[in-house]
Amino acid sequence: RKEVEQDPGPFNVPEGATVAFNCTYSNSASQSFFWYRQDCRKEPKLLMSVYSSGNEDGRFTAQLNRASQYISLLIRDSKLSDSATYLCVVNPAGTYKYIFGTGTRLKVLA
Amino acid sequence: SQTIHQWPATLVQPVGSPLSLECTVEGTSNPNLYWYRQAAGRGLQLLFYSVGIGQISSEVPQNLSASRPQDRQFILSSKKLLLSDSGFYLCAWSVGVYSNQPQHFGDGTRLSIL
Numbered sequence: 453r454k455e456v457e458q459d460p461g462p463f464n465v466p467e468g469a470t471v472a473f474n475c476t477y478s479n480s481a482s483q484s485f486f487w488y489r490q491d492c493r494k495e496p497k498l499l500m501s502v503y504s505s506g507n508e509d510g511r512f513t514a515q516l517n518r519a520s521q522y523i524s525l526l527i528r529d530s531k532l533s534d535s536a537t538y539l540c541v542v543n544p545a546g547t548y549k550y551i552f553g554t555g556t557r558l559k560v561l562a
Numbered sequence: 563s564q565t566i567h568q569w570p571a572t573l574v575q576p577v578g579s580p581l582s583l584e585c586t587v588e589g590t591s592n593p594n595l596y597w598y599r600q601a602a603g604r605g606l607q608l609l610f611y612s613v614g615i616g617q618i619s620s621e622v623p624q625n626l627s628a629s630r631p632q633d634r635q636f637i638l639s640s641k642k643l644l645l646s647d648s649g650f651y652l653c654a655w656s657v658g659v660y661s662n663q664p665q666h667f668g669d670g671t672r673l674s675i676l
Contacts, residue, residue, distance in 0.1 A: 484662045495652055495667040496606070539606075541664070548594050548613055550656070550665050554605035 453478050456542050458553035466561050469530050473556045475540030476522045483545035485516055485523050490537045490555065499525075499538070530560045564589035568653045568668030576676050581626075581640040583671050585653030588634065593655040595636040596665065597628055600650040612636060648675045 457476045465471045477485075485502035500507065502514040502523050513526040527534055540553040568585045575581060587593050597609040608621045610628035618628050625644060629637045636653060653668040 484664075486664045488664075493650070493672070495670045498664045498666065501662070501664060543662075548611055548619075548656075549608065550596075552606045 454553075455479060455551045456540055456553040458538075458540050458556045460554060460556060462557035462559050464559045464561055465530055467530060467532060469560075470526065470528045471530055471558065472524055472526045473538055473540075473558075474522050474524050475553055475556075476520075477540075477542045477551070478521070479542070479544045479551075480518075480521060481545045482521075482542045484543035485514075486541040486543075486550075487512075487514055487523075487525050488539040488541055488552075490539055492536075496539055496552075527558075530558075532560050532562060534558060535560045564655070564666065566653060566655055566666060566668040568671060570671060571669060572672045572674075574674045574676060575643050577645055578642050581638070581643055581647070581673070583638040583651055583653075583673075585636045585638075585668055586634055587636075587655045590634070590655070590657060592633060593657055595630060596654040596656075597636065597638045598652040598654065600652065602649070606652065610638070643675050645675050648673055 455478050487499040488496040489499045490496040500509050500514050502516050506515045511528045515524045537555040537557050539555045542551045565588045594613050596611045598606045600606050611619050612630045615630055626640050651671045654665040656665045657663050
C-alpha cells in the first residue's frame, strides 16, 4: 500500500462547481499535512496546511480525519484558474521527510 | 522573507556527461534541504535530504550524489549521466522537525539527456 494515495483524476468540472478531493495516508503517526498545487511544468506551491480542527482559506477548505486517516480539500465556486494538479503531502512525526501523493488533476471547464 | 534559488532552469546534456545543479536559500538559517526528481507525468521522488552542513541522507541508490558545502547551499551532482536521469529536478527547504512547517520549492531545473 502506498504511504499517501490520491485519485489521479482528472476531475472535469464546470466553472462555479464545488469539487472535493480526498487523500488517504497509511502512517498513523503522521503529524503534519498539506495541500500543494502544481501547474503544468512548474514547481509545487503550498496551497494550505491542514489543521486538526479543519481550516478555510477563501474558497478552499481542508479537513483532517485522523481516525480514518484521510485529508480532504474542498474547492467552492471553481474558477478556470483552479485547473492544476493538487498534491497531498504528509510529514510523519519525528522525520524530516515529506511524503507526496501522485496528485489529482483538476480541469475547470468554461 | 525566505527565498530559494535554483539554477539552471533548463539543461540539455549528452549521456555520459557530468552534472552539477545548485540551490541556495536566503533569509533563514540551518534549513533542511531536499532534492526531488519528477519524471514526466509522475509524482515527486525524494533523492536526497540534508539537515546540516556536510550531512546527506540518500533515499534512492543511483548515480547521483549531493553535497552541502555551506549552510544554505545544496548541490546535486553526477559524474556520468544516464538517459534515465532526465526529469524535472526540484530543490526544497523546510525548517525544523516537529514544527508543522511546509516545504518550499525552487523553480526547478528541467534536465534532458540526449
